[in-house]
Amino acid sequence: MPHISATDLTKSFGTLQAISNLHLSIEEGEFVSIIGPSGCGKSTLLRILGGMLVPSSGSVAIGGGSPQAAQSRKQIGFVFQDPALLPWRNVTSNINLPMEINRGAPSGVGVSELLDMVGLKEFESFHPYQLSGGMQQRVALARALVFDPSVLLMDEPFGALDEITRGEMRYELLRIWEQRRKTVLFVTHSIAEAIALSDRVLVMSRQPGQIKADIAINLPRPRMEDIELTDKFRAYAKDLKDLLK
Ligand SMILES: Nc1ncnc2c1ncn2[C@@H]1O[C@H](COP(=O)(O)OP(=O)(O)O)[C@@H](O)[C@H]1O
Ligand SMILES: [Mg+2]
Structure with a gap:
């Protein structure tokens, strides 16, 4: 059984068809990227898989159940382009925020282990304004891992970073992923990012979005x-x- 799947998925907003008859199947522990033109429905697809939007027709599943069920078991971690940190909280208490909100939720990974993992041990008491964009995204990644989810949904997480930091962050993410194999679905505009990270790259067509190519990346890890x-x-x-032309 695939870990993430979409079958005949369609999503419309009024008369606008954002996604049309999309199929997707991702195995447990796979790292898959989605690349495609702006407006082709990448974020919409991720929101549906994350249980934040409902499909117009078709179905999606995470671990064989609904995204909402996976979400309530804290099986899905999200990272977006905007790190969305609370400015008045320091690094530690930003990472810990989901735990505080969801008392009684399964405690996954300790904050100090997460700080180590993302390389922010010395910055635990810093506030967001004292951190670079790359560091803020490391905090957002640590926060996404706090319940030790089995699925990570990432929507252009490095899209707002400068080119050099962005180039470094992809290898940081890989290093972390090698330690804790999650099933990752990663949306990006960057071809290099998609290849460097992924086992497979899915190319989406223009609106209404469909997957028009599925490229296996056979590079050693x-x-x-x-x-x-x-x-x-x-x-x-x-x-x-060529496929994106
Ligand atoms: N909540 C919404 N209401 C109306 N239209 C939306 C909504 N969300 C997305 N859209 C439209 O759906 C299409 C796909 O959007 P999106 O998934 O954000 O694309 P991408 O992430 O690939 O750039 C776009 O035309 C966008 O304007
Ligand atoms: Mg988007």
């Missing part, structure tokens, strides 16, 4: 930054660029 200089990486980049 663990991956380091220099993989982007290899011929094989460049060949994938060229294929994806």
Whole structure:
């Protein structure tokens, strides 16, 4: 059974059809990216899979059940482009916020372990304004992992970062993912990001969104930054660029 699936999924907003007859199947522990033009329905798809929006028709499942059920068992972690940290809380208490809101929820990972994992141990008492954009996204990632979810849904999490930080963050994320294999669905505009991170890259067509290509990325893991200089990486980049034209 796939860990994440969508069957004949359609989503309309009034007369606008955002997603049309989309199929998707992701295995447990897979890292899959979605790439596609702006407005093709990537965020809408992620919101449906996260249980924040209901489909117009068709169905989706997480671990064989509804996204809402997975969400209430804290099985889904989210990271968005905006880290959405509370400015008056320090790093530790931002990471801990979901725990405070959901008392009685299964305690997953301790905050100090999370701080270690995302490399922010020395910054635990800093406030968001004292952190760079990359560090703020590390906090958002740690917060998403606090219940130790089995699924991570990431919507352009590095989209607002400068090019250099963005290039570093993808390998940081991979390092963390190697430690704790989650099933990840990662939305991005960046071809290099998609290739570097993924087992598979799904290419979406223009509105109404459908998956028009499913490209397996057969590059060895663990991956380091220099993989982007290899011929094989460049060949994938060229294929994806052509598909996105
Ligand atoms: N809540 C909404 N109400 C109306 N239209 C929406 C809503 N959310 C998204 N849309 C529209 O659906 C389409 C897909 O949006 P979105 O999923 O955000 O695209 P992407 O993330 O690929 O850029 C766009 O045309 C957008 O304007
Ligand atoms: Mg979007």
